[in-house]
Amino acid sequence: MSEIKKIKNLKEFSTSADRFEGANLLCPGCAHSIIVREVLNATNDDLILAASTGCLEVCTAVYPYTSWDASWIHIGFENGSSAVAGAEAMYKALKTKGRLKQPDRVPKFVAFGGDGATYDIGFQWISGCFERGHNMMYVCLDNEVYANTGGQRSSSTPIGASATTTPAGRISYGEKRNKKDMMAIMAAHGAPYVAQVAPNKWKDMVAKIQKGFAAEGPVYINAMSACTTEWKFAPEDTISISDLATDSLVFPLYEIIDGTQLNITYRPKNIIPVRDYLGAQGRFKHLFTKQNEYLIDEWQARVDAKWDYLQRREEASV
Amino acid sequence: MADTIELRDIEVWDGNMAASQALRQVQVDVVAAYPITPSTPIVEGYAGFKANGYVDGEFVMTESEHGAMSCCIGAAAAGGRVATATSSQGFALMLETLYSASGMRLPIVLNLVNRAIGAPLNVNGDHSDMYMGRDSGWIQLGAYCPQEAYDLNFIAFKVSEDHDVRLPAIVNQDGFMTSHTAQGVHTLSDEAAYKFVGDYKPMNDMLDLDHPVTHGVQTEEDWHFEHKARQQHALMTAVIPKIEAAFDEFEKLTGRKYNLVETYNMDDAEVAVVCMGTSVETAREVAEEMRVNGVKAGVIGIRVFRPWPLEQIAAALKNVKAVGLLDRSSPHGAMGALYNEVAGSLFNTDTKAVLTNYIYGLGGRDLTKAHLVSIYTDLKANADAGKVTTPLQQYIGLRGPKLSFF
Numbered sequence: 103m104s105e106i107k108k109i110k111n112l113k114e115f116s117t118s119a120d121r122f123e124g125a126n127l128l129c130p131g132c133a134h135s136i137i138v139r140e141v142l143n144a145t146n147d148d149l150i151l152a153a154s155t156g157c158l159e160v161c162t163a164v165y166p167y168t169s170w171d172a173s174w175i176h177i178g179f180e181n182g183s184s185a186v187a188g189a190e191a192m193y194k195a196l197k198t199k200g201r202l203k204q205p206d207r208v209p210k211f212v213a214f215g216g217d218g219a220t221y222d223i224g225f226q227w228i229s230g231c232f233e234r235g236h237n238m239m240y241v242c243l244d245n246e247v248y249a250n251t252g253g254q255r256s257s258s259t260p261i262g263a264s265a266t267t268t269p270a271g272r273i274s275y276g277e278k279r280n281k282k283d284m285m286a287i288m289a290a291h292g293a294p295y296v297a298q299v300a301p302n303k304w305k306d307m308v309a310k311i312q313k314g315f316a317a318e319g320p321v322y323i324n325a326m327s328a329c330t331t332e333w334k335f336a337p338e339d340t341i342s343i344s345d346l347a348t349d350s351l352v353f354p355l356y357e358i359i360d361g362t363q364l365n366i367t368y369r370p371k372n373i374i375p376v377r378d379y380l381g382a383q384g385r386f387k388h389l390f391t392k393q394n395e396y397l398i399d400e401w402q403a404r405v406d407a408k409w410d411y412l413q414r415r416e417e418a419s420v
Numbered sequence: 421m422a423d424t425i426e427l428r429d430i431e432v433w434d435g436n437m438a439a440s441q442a443l444r445q446v447q448v449d450v451v452a453a454y455p456i457t458p459s460t461p462i463v464e465g466y467a468g469f470k471a472n473g474y475v476d477g478e479f480v481m482t483e484s485e486h487g488a489m490s491c492c493i494g495a496a497a498a499g500g501r502v503a504t505a506t507s508s509q510g511f512a513l514m515l516e517t518l519y520s521a522s523g524m525r526l527p528i529v530l531n532l533v534n535r536a537i538g539a540p541l542n543v544n545g546d547h548s549d550m551y552m553g554r555d556s557g558w559i560q561l562g563a564y565c566p567q568e569a570y571d572l573n574f575i576a577f578k579v580s581e582d583h584d585v586r587l588p589a590i591v592n593q594d595g596f597m598t599s600h601t602a603q604g605v606h607t608l609s610d611e612a613a614y615k616f617v618g619d620y621k622p623m624n625d626m627l628d629l630d631h632p633v634t635h636g637v638q639t640e641e642d643w644h645f646e647h648k649a650r651q652q653h654a655l656m657t658a659v660i661p662k663i664e665a666a667f668d669e670f671e672k673l674t675g676r677k678y679n680l681v682e683t684y685n686m687d688d689a690e691v692a693v694v695c696m697g698t699s700v701e702t703a704r705e706v707a708e709e710m711r712v713n714g715v716k717a718g719v720i721g722i723r724v725f726r727p728w729p730l731e732q733i734a735a736a737l738k739n740v741k742a743v744g745l746l747d748r749s750s751p752h753g754a755m756g757a758l759y760n761e762v763a764g765s766l767f768n769t770d771t772k773a774v775l776t777n778y779i780y781g782l783g784g785r786d787l788t789k790a791h792l793v794s795i796y797t798d799l800k801a802n803a804d805a806g807k808v809t810t811p812l813q814q815y816i817g818l819r820g821p822k823l824s825f826f
Contacts (some may be wrong), residue, residue: 188494
């Protein structure tokens with residue numbers, strides 16, 4: 103069992119063990135790079151990484167360059183999970199056969215994918231990996247849209263967001279369906295650890311990543327990744343938008359252990375209205391009109407109901 | 421350590437068991453697979469070996485064929501011996517990742533038990549899946565019987581894993597006709613089989629923790645062409661000599677001789693058919709019978725479908741007057757693939773051979789000796805006339821009215 107890395111403060115954390123280089127092509131203000139650094143910097147152990155096709159992949163491995171100072175693989179849009187699962191299977195085989203080159207070191211296996219790769223096209227592969235119990239972590243960089251292809255809706259896009267395939271228009275308020283509950287779905291696989299994280303709450307995030315690395319079996323991390331380009335806010339506002347998301351409880355931070363024990367890990371001191379979160383982003387701009395304003399009230403009601411549900415589950419310890 | 425099995429010199433195996441035993445003997449590190457008729461017994465057999473301690477690699481039973489090949493790619497990039505098996509619809513589902521495996525230059529051996537592709541759904545043998553993979557960058561070897569399915573697996577691992585090659589390889593065998601037909605198979609001992617293929621030698625392995633590697637990069641118009649050109653270069657220059665060397669070494673070990681192009685009665689042949697899979701054996705019998713009736717008939721079996729042995733095909737057909745190209749896959753709006761490939765191989769040569777195309781055996785329809793007699797009779801007429809006297813493309817063994825084109 104490897105030692106849990108001790109992290110004193112943000113400054114030390116943000117500069118420790120940089121295995122993801124700042125030299126990449128992600129948009130200024132993209133939360134992906136913050137999340138990836140927080141995941142990678144949470145451990146000193148060796149890492150075997152995979153990424154599905156998407157923003158992270160196309161921005162970090164453009165030949166002849168790479169931003170990765172750890173072994174990394176990309177195959178396609180849907181199969182980052184299976185790529186790392188295959189590598190994990192090979193690790194087990196070579197361990198059994200005594201052919202590991204560094205037998206004393208135990209690498210962690212991590213796959214990254216966007217919400218398109220996770221909630222939609224790669225869902226089957228992830229489900230397969232979790233059912234089979236590979237010792238791996240899957241991190242969804244959830245920016246609620248197909249950002250790499252220019253802003254089409256995914257099954258993570260929330261109601262009322264304007265996306266290029268569900269645009270707000272004269273007679274439409276944009277996306278009509280509620281965001282898929284991946285946390286519940288992944289917990290239902292009986293995964294030992296499932297957690298929702300946000301990069302602005304970095305201590306909460308590091309604690310969860312380290313718990314995930316310590317768990318035996320498949321771990322799912324749903325990481326909110328505020329998208330300056332598609333959510334339409336200024337690049338310097340990524341963290342403040344993320345604060346609005348976590349403090350309005352639009353994006354509650356919690357974990358589910360062994361598929362049953364739900365713990366809320368962050369309770370905002372001052373819960374802010376959902377309206378403030380929506381109002382800070384261009385993708386919801388059209389909601390602030392007379393004909394659509396009722397949707398903001400519905401949003402608030404949904405967020406309240408979910409928060410109530412999470413608290414009841416936590417109290418009931420189920 | 422996995423236990424060994426004392427095989428008899430000759431075992432009665434079908435093609436699936438032969439392939440499964442080969443995977444056991446080369447001690448594959450990771451098999452990731454998904455069941456599909458008629459290839460399923462290969463991985464069932466492997467699972468049985470695993471359950472009884474005869475292999476100590478990992479067996480990953482995935483949620484789909486696409487997931488299976490995705491795991492194979494991850495496992496191969498991690499650095500070890502990898503194999504899988506599939507057929508038909510499963511191969512079609514894998515297709516995207518087949519290009520990934522070859523483009524990433526990863527050695528993987530895929531036993532492809534050939535089967536028709538729906539619609540209409542059909543579980544029986546034809547070469548639609550083999551043809552679907554022909555531009556995917558994989559080496560493709562073809563077996564005509566269980567013995568060859570066994571032998572060619574060893575060749576496939578040896579060539580695929582060679583550091584000058586580093587390309588995945590498919591071993592084709594006909595669904596049911598080979599995969600489920602038990603015949604005597606001359607075996608290698610576990611030790612000899614493993615020794616022939618040798619230890620896996622990793623290269624750019626992700627699990628070498630001191631040397632991180634990036635696999636599966638993005639290249640656009642600046643570098644994509646060069647990557648694909650390197651891949652083609654390896655297929656066109658490295659693979660054929662390596663296969664020939666492996667065939668030679670295998671002959672020394674077993675006495676069984678394989679060739680890129682298998683010729684039968686070709687020395688003085690005036691007419692010949694070119695085909696693949698079990699049809700080669702039927703054609704050899706019929707060619708023999710045609711000779712009794714005064715027709716100088718020969719047979720060419722394609723052993724290596726990719727890379728295409730262009731020069732060897734041209735040489736083998738140099739003096740033939742009429743050639744029938746037998747395609748076991750619907751060309752869907754064109755001449756059959758073998759017709760086009762062979763015509764392309766002969767076009768700039770001095771041959772005056774007349775070429776005709778026969779589509780046969782789709783969805784497992786039998787190719788009978790009578791069908792082959794009719795084909796040879798066509799070819800003889802063309803050879804005597806020195807020109808095409810029959811339709812360029814004919815459907816053979818079809819129910820109802822005859823179907824032909826051009």
